[in-house]
Each structure stands twice: as structure tokens, then as C-alpha cells.
Amino acid sequence: MPFTENGETQDRYAVRIDDGTAVRDMTLWNLLGRQAARMLPGQLVLLVNLDTSEENGDVVLNGSSETGTKVYIISEMTSIPTSSVLRNCSFLSTLSGSANIYSKVCIVSVHPGATHIRDARDYLSATMLVHAACHRPVQRKDNLQFSGTLDGPVDVYEFVCPACCNHNLPPEDVIPIFDIVICIDDGTLSLMAHTTATVAKTILRISPSQLLELPSHSEQQQTLLAPRGREVVVSLTTFCEPFSTDHDARIDAICDADDVGVFMS
Numbered sequence: 358m359p360f361t362e363n364g365e366t367q368d369r370y371a372v373r374i375d376d377g378t379a380v381r382d383m384t385l386w387n388l389l390g391r392q393a394a395r396m397l398p399g400q401l402v403l404l405v406n407l408d409t410s411e412e413n414g415d416v417v418l419n420g421s422s423e424t425g426t427k428v429y430i431i432s433e434m435t436s437i438p439t440s441s442v443l444r445n446c447s448f449l450s451t452l453s454g455s456a457n458i459y460s461k462v463c464i465v466s467v468h469p470g471a472t473h474i475r476d477a478r479d480y481l482s483a484t485m486l487v488h489a490a491c492h493r494p495v496q497r498k499d500n501l502q503f504s505g506t507l508d509g510p511v512d513v514y515e516f517v518c519p520a521c522c523n524h525n526l527p528p529e530d531v532i533p534i535f536d537i538v539i540c541i542d543d544g545t546l547s548l549m550a551h552t553t554a555t556v557a558k559t560i561l562r563i564s565p566s567q568l569l570e571l572p573s574h575s576e577q578q579q580t581l582l583a584p585r586g587r588e589v590v591v592s593l594t595t596f597c598e599p600f601s602t603d604h605d606a607r608i609d610a611i612c613d614a615d616d617v618g619v620f621m622s
């Protein structure tokens with residue numbers, strides 16, 4: 358929500374946060390807001406140096422790089438925090454509502470998740486085209502409703518980024534990222550979880566561009582079959598999308614179980 362005053366426009370981002378004691382809205386400005394736009398619903402975050410003031414009995418929260426505010430996304434950290442306040446290792450069967458837990462699981466299967474525009478070379482629908490700056494899905498300029506596989510090279514189309522209100526994206530700013538869903542099982546429960554683009558790359562051990570260079574359906578298919586049976590530790594976030602009652606699960610960070618020493622205690 359851009360904010361204009363005296364002819365000068367600033368980027369303004371509204372974020373709703375919940376620490377278990379109350380729900381509050383905060384405003385993040387300019388560079389910090391653009392960086393924090395990576396945050397996803399349900400993630401556990403640490404906010405440092407927020408500005409607080411009072412307005413009509415309500416607490417008003419503001420943050421910007423100028424006032425030293427910092428945002429850390431704990432859920433995306435690939436190491437496990439040693440503070441017991443932040444670390445929560447549990448079994449999948451104990452998951453409830455909105456939560457962030459670490460769990461040791463086995464990868465049962467990997468499925469394509471893409472419902473957005475994807476490159477013509479993607480035979481699996483396992484990637485989507487996003488704006489490189491914000492990693493949000495792009496739209497086709499000539500057909501805003503289009504979602505599906507392009508029938509030609511990416512550079513013959515023109516794209517817009519609705520998230521950044523950028524209506525003229527140069528071709529090099531439109532990149533593929535993975536969009537996959539994986540089935541995980543820890544012996545107490547199995548569930549389907551979405552993944553962030555970084556996690557998907559770690560699971561598949563290949564970059565989206567490398568996948569698109571594989572020339573056949575069967576070669577691309579192999580990359581989705583390879584992770585089956587691997588034991589991993591995941592940072593798992595469960596959340597409810599606004600206006601929905603379905604609970605979604607998303608893996609925000611992942612590493613091989615062999616690389617984690619002492620885990621469940």
C-alpha cells in the first residue's frame with residue numbers, strides 16, 4: 358500500500374502478527390518491507406527494534422531499516438535454534454492448527470504443484486515463473502487469466518508482476534522456481550506439505566534451470582522419483598489461509614537427517 362506525502366511516495370507493507378497472547382497489525386516501510394515480503398503466513402519470525410506508540414488506546418507498531426528494525430525468519434533457518442523457546446521437536450500426529458515444529462520424517466513421494474504459468478520446457482508442471490525480485494508468480498500481459506504451460510520460449514511473452522505493480526518486466530527478471538508438494542511420514546502420520554522454492558531445490562538436488570534443460574519427460578520424471586525414501590529433518594509450518602478453514606502445511610527448511618546430531622530429546 359504505497360503512501361504518498363508531499364509528492365514523495367514510500368512503500369508501505371501491512372503485516373498481521375500473533376505471538377499467542379494477542380494479534381496485532383504492524384507497518385513495515387520501504388527496504389525493510391520489501392525484504393520482509395518474503396515472509397509467509399504461519400512462519401515463526403523474530404522482530405527486533407520495532408517502534409511502538411499509542412493511538413486511541415491501541416498499540417501502533419512500525420518498523421524500518423532507518424530505525425534499526427530487523428526481521429529474522431526462524432522457520433527458514435537450516436540450523437535448529439538451541440533455545441527451547443524457539444525449538445519445538447515433535448511428531449506429526451501432534452500437529453495442531455497454526456504451529457511451527459521440527460520433525461524427523463521420511464520422504465514418501467514428490468508431486469508437481471504448479472498451478473501458475475510455467476516454461477514450455479517443463480514436462481512435469483513442477484516449476485512456475487516468478488518475478489526474480491519478489492519470487493511472486495507473474496502474469497501474462499496479453500492474458501492476465503492465463504495459467505498453464507507456455508507454447509514457446511519465455512522471451513517471446515511479456516509479463517507483469519501484480520505483487521510489485523511492475524507492468525514491464527524485462528525477460529531476465531522472469532525466472533523459474535520449483536513448485537512441488539511432498540508426502541512425508543514419521544511413523545505417526547503421513548501428510549502432504551507444500552515447499553518453499555529453496556526447500557524444493559534442496560530436496561531435488563537440482564536447480565529449476567537444470568531441470569528445464571533435461572530433454573525428455575522421463576529424465577525430468579527421474580528427478581521427482583530420486584528423493585523417495587530419504588530421511589530428513591524438516592521445519593514444518595501449519596497455517597490456515599485467510600478466508601479458508603483448510604489447514605495447509607509447508608516445509609520452510611530441510612536437511613538430511615544424517616547431518617543432524619542430537620535431535621529428539
Ligand SMILES: [Zn+2]
Nearest residue numbers: 488491518521
Ligand atoms: Zn514482483
